[in-house]
Amino acid sequence: MKLPVTRSTFFEYLGFNSTKTDTFHLDLPLQAILLQDDGTVHPGVFSTMLDISMGATASLETNSFATTIHLNVSFFDLSPKENYHAKTNIVNIEGKVITAEGIVYGQDGAVAAKAIGMFKASPIKQ
Amino acid sequence: MPRLDWEIYEMIERNPFFKHIGFELVNSSEEEILLKLSIKTDLLNTNKTLHGGVHASMLDTVQSIALRSLYQCPVTAMNLDVHYFAPANTGHLFARAKLLQKGYKMAVLEAEIIDENTTLIAKGTGTYKIVRNA
Numbered sequence: 001m002k003l004p005v006t007r008s009t010f011f012e013y014l015g016f017n018s019t020k021t022d023t024f025h026l027d028l029p030l031q032a033i034l035l036q037d038d039g040t041v042h043p044g045v046f047s048t049m050l051d052i053s054m055g056a057t058a059s060l061e062t063n064s065f066a067t068t069i070h071l072n073v074s075f076f077d078l079s080p081k082e083n084y085h086a087k088t089n090i091v092n093i094e095g096k097v098i099t100a101e102g103i104v105y106g107q108d109g110a111v112a113a114k115a116i117g118m119f120k121a122s123p124i125k126q
Numbered sequence: 127m128p129r130l131d132w133e134i135y136e137m138i139e140r141n142p143f144f145k146h147i148g149f150e151l152v153n154s155s156e157e158e159i160l161l162k163l164s165i166k167t168d169l170l171n172t173n174k175t176l177h178g179g180v181h182a183s184m185l186d187t188v189q190s191i192a193l194r195s196l197y198q199c200p201v202t203a204m205n206l207d208v209h210y211f212a213p214a215n216t217g218h219l220f221a222r223a224k225l226l227q228k229g230y231k232m233a234v235l236e237a238e239i240i241d242e243n244t245t246l247i248a249k250g251t252g253t254y255k256i257v258r259n260a
Contacts, residue, residue: 010177013146013168033146037136042143043186043203048179055178068178072207 011052014045018052024060026053026086040078046104046113047073053086054100054117061090062098064121069097073115081106096121134195147180149187152220159195161188161221165214175213176247181239182208184221185250189235192223193254200257201233208250217242231256 007018014034017027026049028034034045051068058066085105092099097120104113138144138151147169153160163169163184171177186206193201223237233254239247 008171008177009167010169010171010179014179033142035142036144037138037140038200040202042141042183043206044143044147044179044183047182047186047206047208048177051178051182065173067173067213068210070207070209071178071182072205073182074205075203078202 010048014048016049016052018056020060024053024057024088026056028084028086030080030082030084035080039080041080041112043073043075043078043113046075046078046084047071047115049084049086049104050102050113050115051117053088054102054115055119057088057090057102058098058100058119058121059124062093062121063124065124066098066119066121068117069120070118071115072117073113075113077106077110077112081108081112083107084112091116133198134191137194138191143183144187147183149184151191154195158222159188159192161191163219163221165216165219170215173213175215176219178208178210181210181248182206182250184219184239185223185237185248186252188221189223189237189252189254192225192235193233193256196225196228197233197256199259201254202257203252204232204255205253206250207252208248210248212241212245212247214241214247219247226251229256231258 088102150162152162227234238249
């Protein structure tokens with residue numbers, strides 16, 4: 001069974017969908033509001049998607065709120081696809097610092113963007 | 127940097143993501159391009175602070191505008207690197223970019239985001255491909 005996880009207002013604002021089974025799944029149906037004037041996807045959309053995917057995975061892994069402290073994203077294909085999916089792998093956890101890597105795939109399975117991020121674990125606000 | 131011409135303003139007008147986030151171009155002089163963002167609830171994360179994706183979007187946007195103004199042709203992001211220094215949840219943020227390397231096919235910039243009290247919120251660098259003859 002897939003369970004919904006906590007969503008931020010920005011998450012909703014860009015139209016992401018997420019579910020959690022054994023891992024965090026993040027999907028994005030592309031909308032016109034996410035495009036630039038030349039019809040390509042704004043790099044900020046993939047940056048956001050990777051930040052959400054890696055941050056949520058880090059958060060679930062450590063049962064904490066994961067604050068982004070560093071994000072590096074490489075963009076490979078900004079041409080629009082109908083749907084995108086993001087996957088994250090936790091690379092390292094040392095004290096309160098979590099390092100993760102994430103990839104955004106288009107519906108054709110091609111890699112659209114890849115990132116590495118560092119997150120600081122802090123208590124979740126009630 | 128050359129003065130922003132009407133093509134840049136038209137590009138901004140036709141950029142749905144720029145409008146959706148709420149960016150404003152408040153200065154477009156030859157010396158500086160200054161981007162403003164008024165923080166709204168839609169842009170916050172579950173911790174009620176500005177979502178990290180917004181910082182990244184703002185840095186990329188100001189860098190892209192600066193390059194399009196300079197090269198007078200489309201550019202596309204290849205890499206974006208962001209360091210997050212301080213949270214923000216209200217008020218206005220400002221971003222400006224500085225050219226580090228001007229190549230024929232690629233360019234590198236750095237950009238920073240500050241708040242109304244000039245506190246450094248985030249800083250980043252970007253590598254862009256110059257799309258000539260597009």
